[in-house]
């Protein structure tokens with residue numbers, strides 16, 4: 001989990017790619033789940049943790065963006081409406097793909113989707129859909145996923161109307177404290193199944209139990225950092 005401090009920005013992508021591939025091979029993670037998304041403005045900055053000796057979750061490769069996401073975002077309780085919407089859409093966009101694929105496009109996603117303002121996204125017309133599906137949008141060009149983002153925006157607005165906020169609504173699916181027993185890798189939970197069913201009933205799509213569980217992990221409804229990971233206790237203690 002260390003990376004090359006010396007790579008220049010220009011050389012970074014190719015270098016990182018090679019390292020990434022190597023890391024991927026090495027880490028052939030078994031049933032580990034891909035984390036939910038989110039990255040901060042890492043950009044070209046070399047994170048301070050570059051060559052630290054911290055133990056991280058096994059799914060976290062040495063890719064700098066992945067590390068920053070793991071260290072700063074994943075599992076931290078999130079309550080901002082637009083970001084919750086963003087996470088929901090990105091988790092759905094990830095379906096069938098590697099999370100890093102989405103993470104590396106996060107800025108393009110934000111740009112393409114008007115910073116994930118559901119009120120704006122809900123009004124997208126066919127011209128906007130065409131532009132989203134064009135080569136230069138920078139997002140994963142998948143018709144069903146793009147259509148889902150738009151209809152999910154409408155459903156999201158309805159939830160906000162009914163509950164006051166999506167935050168208020170979705171956090172009701174947080175498992176009770178008694179659930180925090182021993183650590184197990186899982187892809188779904190009773191709560192993610194319930195959340196998925198409820199979202200589907202409200203017209204959301206790309207919200208299966210696995211996607212919902214990844215969402216719950218990402219936005220901190222569960223703390224799934226591995227016990228050996230240095231973030232485990234940090235996140236647990238808030």
Ligand SMILES: [Zn+2]
Nearest residue numbers: 057225229231
């Ligand atoms: Zn971790």
